[in-house]
Ligand code: SF4
């Protein structure tokens with residue numbers, strides 16, 4: 296008794312003469328191949344030619360500095376909690392006297408790591424961050440031979456002093472307008488929206 300209805304009865308039909316000599320089948324196959332010569336190529340001549348990325352492309356992360364060059368991240372862990380791939384780990388430390396120019400808040404990330412092999416580039420870490428500290432950029436995560444090289448630390452994530460990375464392309468006009476309001480915190484705006492019933 297058959298277990299499923301997917302069984303097929305094999306045909307033992309005698310092959311015709313044209314099937315036996317294979318020639319018509321070869322001609323048919325060559326015609327398919329030949330027809331592709333006149334179609335538009337889906338490949339590009341990289342690296343001379345490069346594809347255009349969508350403005351909303353999400354690539355390698357950056358940990359931003361503020362306008363004075365201090366690290367914005369306060370090691371609150373919101374990004375790690377929001378990350379569905381559990382790709383983010385960090386260790387916090389207290390800012391010492393005299394380090395105000397290095398770290399924006401009293402607490403900062405002593406270590407901050409993202410495992411790029413786990414990351415699915417969903418952008419939820421960016422959404423969760425209340426300090427506008429982490430953003431996904433249009434940079435591509437480079438290919439490597441060793442797996443452990445894909446665990447990116449602060450040396451690769453924090454932007455270099457004096458070389459800010461533009462993350463404005465993916466920001467909506469609403470977010471950009473918000474950033475111009477001095478002193479207002481991300482979560483404050485969210486609370487205001489809730490109280491006005493806009494969310
Ligand atoms: S982009 Fe998504 S998966 Fe990648 S670190 Fe951020 S939250 Fe995690």
Ligand code: SF4
Pocket residue numbers: 367368369370371372373374375385423424425426427428429
């Ligand atoms: S990047 Fe943002 S959310 Fe993540 S620990 Fe730093 S301040 Fe918190």
